[in-house]
Amino acid sequence: MALISIEELYKSFGNFRVLQDINLEVEKGDFVTIFGPNGAGKTTLIKILATLVSPTRGTVVVNGFDVREKPIDVRRSIGVISHDTYLYHELTAVENLRFYGQMYEIERIEERIRDVISRVGLAHRGNHRVGTFSRGMKQRLSIARAILHNPVILLLDEPYTGLDQHASAIFDKIMQQLGTEHITRIMISHDIERGLKLCNRAFILNNGSFVNEVARDKISSIEEYRGVYEHLVTGE
Amino acid sequence: MIVNHALHIAYKDLKTEFRTKQMLNSMIIFSLLVIIIFSFSFADFLTDQDLITMVAPGILWISFLFAGMLGLSRSFAGEKEEGCLDGLKLCPCERTSLFQGKVISSTVLMFIMELFTIPLFIILFDYTITGIPLLVLVILLGTLGFMFVGTLLSALTVNTRTREILLPVLIFPVIIPVIISSVTATSKILTGAGFANITEEVQILVIYDIIFFIVAQLVFEYVIED
16 A cells, blocks of 8 residues: 555645646655646645645545544654744754654653754754754754654655755755655655655656656656656746 | 643743743833823823723723734744744644644733733822732733634734734724723722622623634634645
């Protein structure tokens, strides 16, 4: 059984249709990247998977739980990393993690905080306020926040936004480590090179529909895929 | 546990607020300024006890509500920074715990502001308050009514560009029963009335609080959705 299953998903805001006839199955351990231009519906799709937005029609099942019927169980199964870090500037790194740990009702919370904060290389800044962190450090702490409750699925919404080369490389390394733990990851991105580097399946979403799906090992070069993307999105 | 989640949110809010004191300081200063300005405006009538008895309770509640509005406007707007509101919505708990947590933290801040305001009000308007427990009861019920409605509307307006303007415009018509009952009851208490004389106002406040608490629990999930 697929870990994420989407069948005939439609989403409209008023009369404006954002997603139409979306079908997707993601297996355990998959890293799926969804590319698409602005306004294609990528963020809406991630928000539906994260239970932040309700589908208009269709079925969305995450880790065996329907997003409409069991949203709390879905939220327990997922971690979300976005260009927004969801962190409080006035609290220290440890206080932020403790707050989210309490909200997720994590047992042996202090031990878990020490573990995740070490994994993202921020143990030495644990008692510093997040407001003093660089963008890259905040994003690393955001990863710690997202994996704090041991989610089986990570949803990544443009996680590279605002990261420099060094911070992006650290981010990639952490993502690869998470891959060895068979955490399923779905990322949406504009950045074809980075998106292809990590994934094993790639999708192109345009005008609310998937217009291309391909396994990573079937893509011979980034340039070739970029050409396909340009053709499908801009028609050139 | 829904109450636990609400308490964690309230504790987080109060911890961040006490660290910066941005909102609390603004609320206290604003409230004190309102009392001072009104006391100067009515300086010539301060010896006319009947007139002061008529207008002073209104002045006290104006200072509470206007200063409370400052806190309410930041209650959810502050969560928009770094997308923290989405972070809270992603937590595996009932969304109503977010409402309850915000009500608790905003109410605590408002009580602190009221604690600073009342002594100045008593001094400047030359009152001797005898019914302190009754006054506390009325302030508690009035503040809760204001917070139940205000927190709900604050969540409703958080995604609008004109939230600072929209919030007071929406909130004041809805809390008219709270304002009238609180001002009337406060006026009676300040003139030495006992509980028997304010039962009608207390009943209205209790019913109002219960109704809006239940309404908020029922609609908050939809109000907070994107």
